[in-house]
């Protein structure tokens with residue numbers, strides 16, 4: 086297949102060798118699981134259980150909270166110990182409502198939905214509903230509800246389902262291992278998703294630094310038609326949706342548009358595997374593979390962990406820390422978020438837990454910009470980071486937005502390359518947050534204005550209606566009086582002797 090170049094990009098030290106040869110191992114069941122209601126983009130799930138309830142593995146314990154949301158299921162059987170606010174795996178460390186489950190050690194499945202018979206010929210709506218009921222979200226880190234993305238075939242003319250196996254973030258190897266060890270499941274999930282979307286082609290893109298994954302997926306796909314497995318160059322951020330689409334199709338996704346606008350939908354390989362489990366076995370998403378790595382981890386590994394296991398459980402399973410980590414990260418070192426501590430739970434979108442040493446993060450104080458232009462050269466989105474940062478520093482978000490800050494994919498390449506160690510991507514994340522908040526505020530104000538104008542219109546119309554009714558009544562009375570007077574005159578005329 087012909088590939089197309091993507092702009093810019095970098096080649097960081099990948100360090101995947103720390104865990105890439107470690108087969109997926111299952112975490113022993115922890116003594117408690119912490120299942121947050123908000124593990125996805127969209128509305129939080131709504132609790133369906135009470136303290137003290139006994140639940141089975143796979144039982145829905147919180148239902149979807151809206152059109153863009155996802156339900157939560159018990160990752161094992163046990164007792165609901167509490168429903169309370171605990172710290173989430175978010176840099177803020179803010180608490181959020183969490184269901185705490187005490188496993189009973191039996192790991193007993195609930196009565197699961199029946200497998201969908203012959204899913205490749207089933208009604209696509211059935212597949213989408215099953216994916217929605219199974220709580221599946223994008224497992225590459227975005228955590229967007231997958232069923233909503235599978236609906237795109239209803240609104241767009243789609244040509245390609247692009248399965249993202251690039252895994253371009255340093256250290257992370259969970260997708261690599263999933264593709265090597267469960268290639269058949271990934272391919273089956275991809276075929277089911279393509280059927281639900283109505284896409285005639287499936288392309289599976291894997292960076293060339295995963296030759297075993299490429300071989301396993303090529304072998305598993307070889308018995309089917311319409312599936313192409315493609316090696317793509319090792320170039321960060323190749324795994325960014327828009328850039329992967331560009332590398333495969335040569336098409337650029339326009340600003341403020343979806344890849345669906347140019348005929349492509351992207352899903353992660355682990356998401357495809359989850360779809361296979363949900364459709365073929367009725368199993369909801371209750372566990373995921375997480376890479377635990379970094380120089381501070383004694384024995385890096387790829388762990389299949391129940392949703393809700395604490396980060397501390399996974400770190401302990403890896404032999405604990407060899408040295409005190411300088412930084413804990415949720416995800417990869419480029420786009421991941423700082424972890425507020427070890428007590429936060431594994432969530433559906435958590436692909437990696439990194440414990441990095443000072444040598445790995447090489448913290449350096451920022452100095453003045455020397456106008457070298459390196460950040461401009463490497464930006465894969467064609468932005469001018471140095472200019473955007475200058476305006477953001479002055480809180481001028483309007484100009485930053487005009488310069489395209491909302492198109493920034495937060496890949497961190499500009500920060501990585503900057504010789505002055507300016508944390509450019511932090512500026513852009515901050516600006517995007519501010520612009521989104523201002524947009525929300527503006528929408529709220531607009532909504533209030535519209536409501537207020539509608540109220541004024543209603544009041545004015547009611548007054549006008551009332552005045553018109555009064556006038557009509559007066560006119561009616563005047564007409565009646567005139568008629569009466571005319572009748573009286575007529576009568577008087579009749580009674581007057583001639």
Ligand code: SF4
Pocket residue numbers: 463464465466467468470492493494495496497498499500509510513
């Ligand atoms: S400006 Fe955004 S997209 Fe461009 S290199 Fe920096 S973080 Fe990446």
Ligand code: SF4
Pocket residue numbers: 453454455456457458459460461470471502503504505506507
């Ligand atoms: S890379 Fe850093 S020093 Fe160079 S122009 Fe960009 S912000 Fe300035």
